Amino acid sequence: MVLSFLFRGSLLSLCLLLSAGRSVLCLVEDASFSFSFQGFQETPGSEAGIALYGDAVVVNSSVRITKPRALSRGRVMYRRRLAFGRKPSFSTYFSFSISPQKGDGLAFLIAPSSVPQESLDGRLFGVSPGVFAVEFDTSMDSEYNDPNGNHVGVDLGSATSVIVGNVSKLSLVLNNGEKLHAWIDYEGDSKILEVCLSKSEFPRPSIPVVSFPVDLSGLIWKNSMTVGIASSSGNSTQTSALFAWNFALKHAAAYLMHSEPLDPRPFFNPPNQPQDHMRRDYLPGVLIGLAFGAVCGAMVIILALFAWTAFMYRRPLGPVEYSVHPVECENEKMAAAAAYLSAGGAVKV
Known part of the structure; x- marks a missing residue:
């Protein structure tokens, strides 16, 4: 009974640990973040x-x-x-418009926080090493x-695009003053970047203007990147x-944001073999390690309990001897005496 109780308790502990580990993994995998601005207020400080x-x-209501x-x-x-x-x-x-003059247009940026903000205000949207x-x-x-x-062009740390899409083929003009819709999607598993573009009265098109495989x-x-939309008029009076x-x-990473200086140079001279970036403060990895260690520890405890129970409650097996009860002997004597009397003998007292 003790063995059954210990086994059930250990099994329950293991199930709880596995469930906790699965929850941690789901938390890491499902971590996400989003924001949305459907308009912009003129009151200072309202758009914190x-x-x-x-x-x-x-x-x-626009910027x-x-x-x-x-x-x-x-x-x-x-x-x-x-x-x-x-x-x-x-x-x-994002929804935007660009006036008809021949300026630089606008760009969506993802930049390391270590990049000086003033450099992002330069010509050609401030695209510099480390900026996507x-x-x-x-x-x-x-x-x-x-x-x-x-x-439309994709820039990886340089104003020279690695791939371009001709917007004219979509019968669209970026700088005719018309409101346009833009969608930019990147999937980390497939490593495909897609850019779609349409007029304001049309839904998202099924065919992207740019579809590019890139890691x-x-x-x-x-863990310290900033996102934004930049524009420059060049030598014209273009407005965006x-x-x-x-x-x-x-x-996303399950931990949230803190500053970390970055060196953008390795991004554009990658080694032939992928590198593992090990971080001691990377919380998802720590949580996964803790869950894995807890499961392993539970299995070790279960095995130890089995071994201890088997050793402590083991009984030797062998033949069991029973002594002859005295009553059986008395019965045999009485039976012998009765037989002797019936044969005509005398009983001595």
Whole structure:
């Protein structure tokens, strides 16, 4: 009975530990973060989640990122630093418009927090080493191998795009002053980046303007990144406006944000073999290790209880001897005496 009780108790403990470990793993895998701005308020301080830089200012529930003058630059940045995790997956949507002049357009940025903010206000959206950008370019710069003045480009730490999509093929013009919708999605498992674009009256198209296989885990997985939308007018009076902005981060690191200086140089000279980034303060790994250790410890305890129980309650097996009861002997004597009398003998007292 004791053995059964110990076995049931150990089995229950193991089930609880396995359930806790599964919960920890699900927490790590399902960690996510998102924000949404369907409009912007003019009251100072009402939009605590965003920060405006350069010439960016709220006007009529939208953000006018650049002013109608040459060399105007501005940015809309989310204030919170984000931890993308080791398998970064994200989606963002924003609604924007660009006036008809031939300026630089605008770009969606993901930058290490260690990159100086003033460098992001430079020409060509401030794209610099360590910065990931999707640009909606309205000028043709042969210096950067632009195909035309109406394209979408993917920038990995350089103003020269690694791939471009011709917006003209969609019968769209980026800088005609019309409100447009943009979707940017990156899936960390498939490592596919997609960019979709449409007019405001149309839904998201099924065919992206850019679909590009790229591994961003070495660029944006760090735990101190900022996201934003930047614009520059170049040598024109082009203006850009932002009307709405949503962002979702999937499979994020379960811990939240703190500053960490980053060296962007290894991102653009990757080794031939992938590197394991081991971090002592990486909470998901610690939790997984604790859950695994608890399960192993429970199994060791169960085995020890089995061994101890088997040793303590073991009984020797062998033949059992029973002594002859005295009553049986008396019965045999009485039977012998009765037989003797019936034969005519006398009993001596």
